[in-house]
Amino acid sequence: xxxxxxxxxxxxxxxxxxxxxxxxxxxxxxxxxxxxxxxxxxxxxxxxxxxxxxxxxxxxxxxxxxxxxxxxxxxxxxxxxxxxxxxxxxxxxxxxxxxxxxxxxxxxxxxxxxxxxxxxxxxxxxxxxxxxxxxxxxxxxxxxxxxxxxxxxxxxxxxxxxxxxxxxxxxxxxxxxxxxxxxxxxxxxxxxxxxxxxxxxxxxxxxxxxxxxxxxxxxxxxxxxxxxxxxxxxxxxxxxxxxxxxxxxxxxxxxxxxxxxxxxxxxxxxxxxxxxxxxxxxxxxxxxxxxxxxxxxxxxxxxxxxxxxxxxxxxxxxxxxxxxxxxxxxxxxxxxxxxxxxxxxxxxxxxxxxxxxxxxxxxxxxxxxxxxxxxxxxxxxxxxxxxxxxxxxxxxxxxxxxxxxxxxxxxxxxxxxxxxxxxxxxxxxxxxxxxxxxxxxxxxxxxxx
Amino acid sequence: xxxxxxxxxxxxxxxxxxxxxxxxxxxxxxxxxxxxxxxxxxxxxxxxxxxxxxxxxxxxxxxxxxxxxxxxxxxxxxxxxxxxxxxxxxxxxxxxxxxxxxxxxxxxxxxxxxxxxxxxxxxxxxxxxxxxxxxxxxxxxxxxxxxxxxxxxxxxxxxxxxxxxxxxxxxxxxxxxxxxxxxxxxxxxxxxxxxxxxxxxxxxxxxxxxxxxxxxxxxxxxxxxxxxxxxxxxxxxxxxxxxxxxxxxxxxxxxxxxxxxxxxxxxxxxxxxxxxxxxxxxxxxxxxxxxxxxxxxxxxxxxxxxxxxxxxxxxxxxxxxxxxxxxxxxxxxxxxxxxxxxxxxxxxxxxxxxxxxxxxxxxxxxxxxxxxxxxxxxxxxxxxxxxxxxxxxxxxxxxxxxxxxxxxxxxxxxxxxxxxxxxxxxxxxxxxxxxxxxxxxxxxxxxxx
Numbered sequence: 089x090x091x092x093x094x095x096x097x098x099x100x101x102x103x104x105x106x107x108x109x110x111x112x113x114x115x116x117x118x119x120x121x122x123x124x125x126x127x128x129x130x131x132x133x134x135x136x137x138x139x140x141x142x143x144x145x146x147x148x149x150x151x152x153x154x155x156x157x158x159x160x161x162x163x164x165x166x167x168x169x170x171x172x173x174x175x176x177x178x179x180x181x182x183x184x185x186x187x188x189x190x191x192x193x194x195x196x197x198x199x200x201x202x203x204x205x206x207x208x209x210x211x212x213x214x215x216x217x218x219x220x221x222x223x224x225x226x227x228x229x230x231x232x233x234x235x236x237x238x239x240x241x242x243x244x245x246x247x248x249x250x251x252x253x254x255x256x257x258x259x260x261x262x263x264x265x266x267x268x269x270x271x272x273x274x275x276x277x278x279x280x281x282x283x284x285x286x287x288x289x290x291x292x293x294x295x296x297x298x299x300x301x302x303x304x305x306x307x308x309x310x311x312x313x314x315x316x317x318x319x320x321x322x323x324x325x326x327x328x329x330x331x332x333x334x335x336x337x338x339x340x341x342x343x344x345x346x347x348x349x350x351x352x353x354x355x356x357x358x359x360x361x362x363x364x365x366x367x368x369x370x371x372x373x374x375x376x377x378x379x380x381x382x383x384x385x386x387x388x389x390x391x392x393x394x395x396x397x398x399x400x401x402x403x404x405x406x407x408x409x410x411x412x413x414x415x416x417x418x419x420x421x422x423x424x425x426x427x428x429x430x431x432x433x434x435x436x437x438x439x440x441x442x443x444x445x446x447x448x449x450x451x452x453x454x455x456x457x458x459x460x461x462x463x464x465x466x467x468x469x470x471x472x473x474x475x476x477x478x479x480x481x482x483x484x485x486x487x488x489x490x491x492x493x494x495x496x497x498x499x500x501x502x503x504x505x506x507x508x509x510x511x512x513x514x515x516x517x518x519x520x521x522x523x524x525x526x527x528x529x530x531x532x533x534x535x536x537x
Numbered sequence: 538x539x540x541x542x543x544x545x546x547x548x549x550x551x552x553x554x555x556x557x558x559x560x561x562x563x564x565x566x567x568x569x570x571x572x573x574x575x576x577x578x579x580x581x582x583x584x585x586x587x588x589x590x591x592x593x594x595x596x597x598x599x600x601x602x603x604x605x606x607x608x609x610x611x612x613x614x615x616x617x618x619x620x621x622x623x624x625x626x627x628x629x630x631x632x633x634x635x636x637x638x639x640x641x642x643x644x645x646x647x648x649x650x651x652x653x654x655x656x657x658x659x660x661x662x663x664x665x666x667x668x669x670x671x672x673x674x675x676x677x678x679x680x681x682x683x684x685x686x687x688x689x690x691x692x693x694x695x696x697x698x699x700x701x702x703x704x705x706x707x708x709x710x711x712x713x714x715x716x717x718x719x720x721x722x723x724x725x726x727x728x729x730x731x732x733x734x735x736x737x738x739x740x741x742x743x744x745x746x747x748x749x750x751x752x753x754x755x756x757x758x759x760x761x762x763x764x765x766x767x768x769x770x771x772x773x774x775x776x777x778x779x780x781x782x783x784x785x786x787x788x789x790x791x792x793x794x795x796x797x798x799x800x801x802x803x804x805x806x807x808x809x810x811x812x813x814x815x816x817x818x819x820x821x822x823x824x825x826x827x828x829x830x831x832x833x834x835x836x837x838x839x840x841x842x843x844x845x846x847x848x849x850x851x852x853x854x855x856x857x858x859x860x861x862x863x864x865x866x867x868x869x870x871x872x873x874x875x876x877x878x879x880x881x882x883x884x885x886x887x888x889x890x891x892x893x894x895x896x897x898x899x900x901x902x903x904x905x906x907x908x909x910x911x912x913x914x915x916x917x918x919x920x921x922x923x924x925x926x927x928x929x930x931x932x933x934x935x936x937x938x939x940x941x942x943x944x945x946x947x948x949x950x951x952x953x954x955x956x957x958x959x960x961x962x963x964x965x966x967x968x969x970x971x972x973x974x975x976x977x978x979x980x981x982x983x984x985x986x
Contacts, residue, residue, distance in 0.1 A: 116739065116740045117740070118740070118742065118760055120759045120760050120761075241725055241726070244722070244725055244726060245725075245726045248726055254722075255704050255721070255722075255763065271721075272704070272720075272721035272722055272724075272725055273693070273703075273704075273721055275721075275725060276690055276693055276694075276721055276724060276725060277690070277693060277694045277697055290565065291565045291566070291567070293567065308784075309781070309784050309785070309788070310569050311567055311569050312569075312781035314704070314763050314780060314781075331763060331780050331781075331784070332758070332761035332763075332780075334784070335757075335758050335780070335783070335784060335787060336758070338784060338787050338788060338791075339758070339787060339791075342787070342788070342791030342794075342795075343873050345791075345795065346791075346794065346795060346798065346869050346872070346873055347869060347873075349795065349798070349799070349869070350798070350865045350866055350868065350869035350957065351862065351865070351866060356870050357870070357873075357874055358870075358874045358884060358887070358888050358891075360891075361891075362891050362892075362894035362895050362898060363894075363898065365870075365891070365895050366894075366895050366898035366899050366902075369863070369866050369895070369899060370899060370902055370903075372862075372866075373859065373862060373863060373866075373899060373903060374902075374903065374906065376858065376859065376862050377855060377859055377903055377906065377907065380854055380855030380856075380858045380859060381852075381855050381910070383854035383855065383858070384850075384851035384852055384853070384854060384855055385851070387850055387851055387853075387854070388848075388851050391847055394847060394850065395844075395847055398840055398843060398844055399837075401833075401836050401843065401850060402833035402834070402836055402837050403830075403833055404833070404836075404853070404854075405829055405832035405833060405836070405853075405857060405965050405969065406826060406829030406830050406832065406833055407829075408854060408857075409825065409829045409832070409958075409961065409962055409965060410822065410825065410826055410829060412958075412961070413800065413821075413822060413825050413958040413961075413962075414818070414822060416799045416800070416957060416958060417799055417800060417818050417821075417822075417958075419799065420795050420796060420798070420799035421805050421806070421807075421814075423795070424792050424795055424796075424806075425806055425807045435807060438807070439807050442807075442809075442810075442811050442814070443811075445811035445812075445815075446811050446814050446815045446818070449811065449812065449815035450815050450818060450819060450822060453815075453819060453823075454819075454822060454823065454826055457823070457826065458826065461830070508799065508865060508957055509858075509861075509862040509865060509866075512858065512861070512862075512961070513858055513862075516854050516858060520854065
């Protein structure tokens with residue numbers, strides 16, 4: 089059945105109040121699919137649909153929706169039913185959801201929840217959302233090293249409700265320190281009376297609770313893990329991070345890089361309202377407008393040169409544009425390189441010299457090309473001035489696109505804020521100064537035009 | 538121990554030929570860590586190190602290295618030992634590795650391998666690397682629906698060597714069609730005599746073998762799976778794709794988007810040689826150089842206007858730059874939106890009108906701002922000309938940054954090739970035509986300067 093057919097059937101069941109048939113249909117669907125149906129379902133059916141679901145099903149559904157729809161559902165459910173659903177949600181998702189609400193609402197919900205669940209969620213809400221602590225869930229299963237396989241499996245059965253998305257069990261010692269890990273597969277192929285400490289893997293890779301989420305993602309990606317334990321400074325196990333959260337981080341970070349590189353403002357997607365999108369884009373544009381005027385004031389300083397050799401203007405957009413383009417290219421290499429590489433002193437020096445050579449090679453090629461074009465179009469003197477200028481501006485532009493983001497990175501600033509438009513606008517200024525500087529030096533020869 | 542301490546110890550063991558001690562050290566390390574050590578190990582020790590490893594360990598190590606180092610290891614090992622290692626490697630990694638070699642070398646290695654392994658690898662090499670077939674491994678464990686849990690676990694034990702990175706078992710019927718899935722957790726909490734068909738989940742989400750890898754990544758990400766089965770048109774199970782490969786795809790695709798958006802050329806990282814990097818960047822730059830000259834020829838058409846009102850030039854870089862910037866912003870929204878959204882007619886129309894409104898809002902704000910600045914700096918007529926021009930060019934630029942990539946996408950071309958620099962350069966041309974067009978219309982008034 090296609091999604092449309094499912095939707096039609098679902099509306100029919102709702103209208104006829106066939107709860108059993110609806111339940112049977114939902115049983116065969118993944119939470120993601122149920123959420124897709126819920127989004128397509130007309131508003132007027134939402135309330136009835138929610139009354140037909142068990143708290144468990146609502147918990148699954150709510151985790152797939154974005155925060156606006158989550159909050160809408162909580163309002164429809166009322167405090168009492170909401171708190172039942174919240175008891176069943178993954179703690180990390182719940183903490184994110186609560187963080188969207190007002191302080192009074194948060195307190196209201198937390199009070200209605202079970203004490204131990206409420207405490208667990210509150211402890212998660214204290215972590216910076218961009219760190220390991222903000223990503224982790226504290227619903228996980230730990231076992232002791234002196235357990236047998238049988239005891240471990242029994243514990244797993246007791247906690248079956250939240251073991252679904254877990255694939256490793258973490259082992260702790262008497263002092264609650266993390267000492268090992270066993271996978272479900274290890275348990276399956278071991279003998280039922282084997283001791284956990286004999287089958288576990290001792291060298292557990294873990295991440296500290298304050299590690300940046302990008303670093304967490306990199307660690308999981310490098311080791312091909314599907315989960316990683318989070319520990320405090322004393323190596324006490326605090327929670328786990330699963331790979332599905334990491335994929336979300338990777339996508340979000342890539343989007344953020346692109347947003348910054350294009351100075352397009354945070355979180356603009358196809359649904360964002362025009363007014364909101366404009367408000368997010370304008371600060372950058374206004375800044376760039378003022379920097380753009382600096383280019384204008386540079387030109388006004390060379391007014392005399394320009395009035396005498398108007399043909400100089402013909403090459404101005406090309407020179408400024410090319411300098412910006414090569415800068416953007418270098419910037420992209422640096423910004424994405426940082427995602428996968430460690431930036432030590434040696435790497436930086438190597439990279440800057442590589443880009444210097446790239447700038448010279450690109451500059452020579454384009455410089456000779458434009459010398460020929462300029463000579464044919466206007467005359468050999470102008471061809472020479474434009475060619476030499478392009479050689480120098482391309483070297484400058486390439487280095488600026490490399491050194492500015494590297495410098496920002498070393499200063500602890502995200503280098504992607506040295507966005508394409510910013511580098512482009514700065515390179516406009518550099519290139520105009522070089523171009524008109526050289527042209528003014530050759531003014532007497534150029535006037536022979 | 539830090540990596541440096543491990544490395545020093547490792548070199549000591551190699552010099553003293555202490556194979557046992559080295560083995561003990563490696564036992565406690567993850568393949569990724571071993572690969573890191575191998576990369577830092579001076580070249581002269583590589584040969585001895587490899588002779589100290591078992592084929593199993595080399596297979597783990599080789600999967601963590603990039604293709605240059607993989608091929609180097611194969612050369613050092615020679616055909617016979619290489620083929621042993623290849624028999625132990627994951628088939629999808631091996632197929633990727635072999636695809637890097639010459640046809641004769643491939644044949645040589647395949648001949649030396651076990652027949653069934655060789656066949657499996659060859660069948661993988663036939664798929665387009667950017668599709669589900671190119672991502673999947675055909676080393677996986679299937680079980681039949683009439684198995685008991687005990688039989689399933691026994692099969693798992695028999696194939697323990699490659700069940701390590703697998704977390705679900707896929708269930709097939711008599712005709713080898715995919716009919717269900719059970720997780721290791723399901724097996725652990727079930728009774729040993731339960732029938733698989735009673736505990737399995739029937740509605741398996743699978744992907745067709747020719748599905749694009751980006752689509753595969755999106756599916757796994759949406760459902761929070763850690764593996765997904767790959768089937769042919771008859772629903773016969775062909776292989777599985779695991780989440781670690783999907784993370785690599787997500788990172789690679791994001792990098793490709795950024796490469797294209799910045800027109801920076803394919804596969805340039807910190808290690809790329811300057812000559813190679815220049816060669817990859819130049820084609821775009823030369824193209825943009827010629828487009829940039831078009832701007833120049835437009836200006837030359839307005840030479841007369843310019844000679845009479847030189848002050849017009851002061852605002853030229855700002856207007857061209859701003860038009861490019863807003864275009865880049867819109868482009869970024871479109872390119873990343875495509876990653877997560879389906880582009881139907883309705884979405885496209887909605888988006889274009891949204892961006893039109895954004896263009897107008899941005900245009901009005903910046904237009905009024907520059908009118909005030911222009912009036913103060915030069916005079917009210919020029920302020921008016923520049924303000925109106927900026928309003929119109931910002932609307933044009935915003936729409937160009939939206940419509941061009943959408944059009945390319947509908948034509949089946951990757952919209953990211955409408956790179957930032959290309960949009961910027963095209964917007965240069967649009968903006969100059971608008972600006973000088975308006976200025977020429979107001980020439981008489983402007984000459985009152």
